[in-house]
Amino acid sequence: MSSTIYLDYNATTPLHPTVESAIKKGLSHFGNPSSLHHLGQSAQEDIESARESIAQFIGAKSPEHLFFTGSATESNNWVLKSAVSQALLEEKSPHIITSSIEHTSIISTCNQLEKEGVQVTYLPVDENGRINMEAYSKAITTSTSLVSIMAANNETGTIQPLSQLSDLAKFNGVRFHSDAVQYVGKVPLNVSDIGLDTLSLSAHKLYGPKGIGCLYCADETWLTPLLRGGSHERSLRAGTQNTLGIIGFSSAINWWKQNQEKEIAHMAKIKEHLIKKIKSLSTPVQIYSPKESLPNTLLVSFDNISGSAIMMSLDLEGICVSTGSACSTGSVEPSHVLLEMGLSTKEALSAVRLSWGHATTNSSIDQLINSLSQLLPRLSITSKKA
Secondary structure, X not given: OOOOEEOEOOOOOOOOHHHHHHHHHHOOOOOOOOOOOHHHHHHHHHHHHHHHHHHHHHOXXXXXXXXXXXXXXXXXXXXXXXXXXXXXXOOOOOEEEEEOOXXXXXXXXXXXXXXXOOEEEEEOEOOOOOEOHHHHHHHOOOOOOEEEOOOEOXXXXXXXXXXXXXXXXXXXXXXXXXXXXXXXXXXXXXHHHHOOOEEEEEHHHOOOOOOOEEEEEOOHHHOOOOOOOOOHHHHOOOOOOOHHHHHHHHHHXXXXXXXXXXXXXXXXXHHHHHHHHHHOOOOOEEEOOOOOEOOOEEEEEEOOOOHHHHHHHHHHOXXXXXXXXXEEXXXXXEOHHHHHOOOOHHHHHOEEEEEOOOOOOHHHHHHHHHHHHHHHHHHHHHHHHO
């Protein structure tokens, strides 16, 4: 509905109008990009043009270092499982280092790999969600197969010191991977400057379509295909490419490339306005996002009021936010990220995530604050009675 206020950009972003137009235009290129006739080659040209644009944007030295996937989840799985396969080929015991606050596509895959005999080290974080560097230094050895650390957390907006983390991996001769889904589109990034070996991205987090992601890999010789079949993506990712998704991905990147300075400044101003307004509420507020975090993310809780209750109440008023919890097998569970940061279960279940972007205005924030000012006192009374 037109009156909806959307403050859940970290879950997904709306399709930008320029991206939608690019996808509609691409509908005429319906040929299979593997076909040799002109319709197939037109689609292939779109894919290679997109590959070049995205690779250039992230600072890759060649478009050949970019592989299109179905999602960042697939890209993350691909890297982790390839690292294990490579270690076994070299007759080494696989050892992966990651953090305790990674996205579930990393955590779940590592959990499964552990069941298969892989050693996994989950690094602890401090109260701001930052990697414990002392623990990292002790965990990494020249025998480590891979380090995988997210660039920025999707719940708190905490930014990790990628260059520092990557440098230590390089010092030990270990490959370094980063899930940068929440980072790119909010903070400038150059994979060559940081020294990343692999990087995962997803289009729908930066105004592109869902169902398309990519993997940057500086040296693909150690990658083991997850999917086998045809010779697509240099025989490393079988399956007919999602041409329309790739076109949309490229269009989103190109739009962001032209507007990122303005957009980052806009998000930062919204954050400043939001923090000022949220602190003016009569209900006590706790802010969990550190000062140095993504410009579009704020994780808060109000007087231990249920985050789910706040989310549902706001939704009835047309305001979309998220919580610091997830629905699992029919029950609400506290976020593993917040628990690892030292929050109690009650505190974690009280958390509400606000994330914004291109279309968010100060007026949107003011309407949120107005709704909260009316809802929170009522919810607070209910919470204390429970």
